[in-house]
Amino acid sequence: MTKRDDRPKDAGDLRHRAEEVARETAVQATEAPTDFSPEELLRTLHELRVHQIELEMQNEELRRAQAEIDAVRARYFDLYDLAPAGYCTLSKEGLILEANLTLATLLGLARAALLKQPVSRFVFKEDQDIYYLHRRKLLETGESHDCDLRLVKPDGVPFWAHLNETAARAEDGAPLRLVMVTDITERKRRDVELREAKQLIDAVIENIPLMVFLKEPRDLRFVVFNQAGEDLLGYERKELLGKNDLDLFPPEQATFFTAKDREVLATDVLLDIPEEPIQTAKKGERLLHTRKVSIKGADGVTKYLLGISEDITERRQAERALEESRRFNESMLRNIPFPMDIVDEDGRVLFLSDKLRELVGDQTLGEHCWTRYRDDKHPCDNCPLKREIAIGETHVIETSGVLGGRIFENVHTGMVFEGKRALLEVFIDVTEKKRLQTRVAQSDRLSTMGTLAAGVAHEINNPLT
Incomplete structure (x- = not known):
């Protein structure tokens, strides 16, 4: 980027070169006419002075221009090097x-x-x-x-x-x-890190067992769809991308989906749809739990609408079956023709059969069984709650003075009720049985005594000879 500079380096060099030129032209000057008049000499002298001043001014301008050029060249080299x-x-x-x-x-x-x-x-x-x-x-x-x-x-x-x-x-x-x-x-x-991060996100989206999709915000057309979404809807990805809900689903469902999408884009908040039906190509109508949210770019403008849907059809079916089973079991337990309850590990009553409810009332729920059944402040001496009963294990004890002073055989079975360990109590009223047993025992004793007395009388009346 350098170039040789043949310009004179200072005023002395310029003077030296000027003298050389003057000597070369001196001979020519001696040959010029010398018969000038005084007026012509004065005029010539004046012209020479003016010309000298012009040359000095031009020389000053040249020096100033050269200084500026040198400064620019220095700045250029600094910029180039640095x-x-x-x-x-x-x-x-x-x-x-x-x-x-x-x-x-x-x-x-x-x-x-x-x-x-x-x-x-x-x-x-x-x-x-x-x-x-x-x-x-x-x-x-x-x-x-x-x-x-x-x-x-x-x-x-x-x-x-x-x-x-x-x-x-x-x-x-x-x-x-x-x-x-x-x-x-x-x-x-950074490009490698971004590429690896994108590959990771793509892998997660592709393999997550939930339907994941992206829509562009203007026409709500699908631009991303994962494998779980293909499997759920029964369409190949190429059949989904570039289309919107109106192209794929019944009008009523498509209108609902579109309205929810527009709601998300208008409010910029996460929308949770607990249950929505969707018509699929191969699995019939399914139930989805869907969440939708808008995705913004660095400029704050919405770029996509993100949706994540979970197929809850089997779960809802299981919940309904479980609820039906619960209602059936509760109905069956309520209508058992003898008193029955369920108590937790602390002895608090969780459930009453209708037969027991008639004896103790609805207020018993949530109370300790011993306060309602015996009007006592402490559990029974032989209360099974004092020892751990395994689920499915059964014990039978006899209690008296409860539920109006009657005698019961209590069958206790360990179980789980509403997610907690509990005890199923069945009250078998044996009051009359006990009374009958007492009478029979008394009758047996009287019969024995009568037999003994008859034998004694016989011996008296018929002494041995």
């Missing part, structure tokens, strides 16, 4: 003719060590083909061309660089290539 990008000039053969300090720093060499070196020497071996094609396009078209490749430093460590080359001509007309080199290692690293 530019954030590397610059170099290549010959037609690809040899480095000039290079700035930034390029020397990027390549890890002194600037002088770069000169006359082929630039291909610094291209990473695996990227030589990239550079060859890049150079070939530049030579064929003569237009500016860009490429990304790896350059390598003397220690063998490669780094990513962006090359921009432009064809040019030297002052003598020789072809040149002007190259700008930018270190893009960090950008490439």
Whole structure:
């Protein structure tokens, strides 16, 4: 970027050259006519003085212009050397003719060590083909061309660089290539991270067992659909992308879906739809639990509408079956023809059969069984709650003085009720049975005593001889 300067270096040099010119013209001056009149001499002297002043003014302007040129040239070289990008000039053969300090720093060499070196020497071996094609396009078209490749430093460590080359001509007309080199290692690293992050997100979306879709906000056409969505709806992805709900579903359902989409886009809040029917191609009508939200770009403008749907058909069917079973079991338990309850591990009453409800009333629910059944503040002495009863295990105890002073055989069975460990109690009233047993025992005793008395009387009346 340097050029030889033949301009005089100072005023003394200029004076010396002027004297040489004056001596060369002195001979010609002696041959000129000398018969001037005084008026002509004065006029000539005046002209010479004016011309001298003009030359001095021109010389001052030239010095000022030269100072400005030198300042601009200095700024240019500073910009060239200290530019954030590397610059170099290549010959037609690809040899480095000039290079700035930034390029020397990027390549890890002194600037002088770069000169006359082929630039291909610094291209990473695996990227030589990239550079060859890049150079070939530049030579064929003569237009500016860009490429990304790896350059390598003397220690063998490669780094990513962006090359921009432009064809040019030297002052003598020789072809040149002007190259700008930018270190893009960090950008490439971010690109890799972004690509890996996108691949991860794509893999998650593709393999998540929920239907995931994206719609563009204007016409609500599908732009992304995952495998679970294909399986649920019974369509291939190519049949879904580019279409909207009106193209795929019955009018009533499509209108509902579209209205909900517009609601999300208008409010910018997450919309939770607990249950919505959808007609599929192969599975008939299904029930979905869907959440929808708008996705905005960095500029704050909505780019997509995101939907995530879970097929809850089997769950709803199971819930309905469970509810029907619960109602059936509750009805059956309520109508058992003897008193029955369910108590938790603390002895609080959770459920009453209608027969027991008639005896103790609805207020018993939530109370301790011993306070309602025996009007006591403490559990029974033989209460099964004092020991752990396994689920399905059954124990039978006899209690008296409960529920109006009657006697019961209590059958206790461990169970789970409404998600908690509990105890099923069946009250079998044995009051009359016990009374009958008492009478029978008394009758047996009287019969025995009568038999004994008859024998004694017989012996008295018929003594042994």
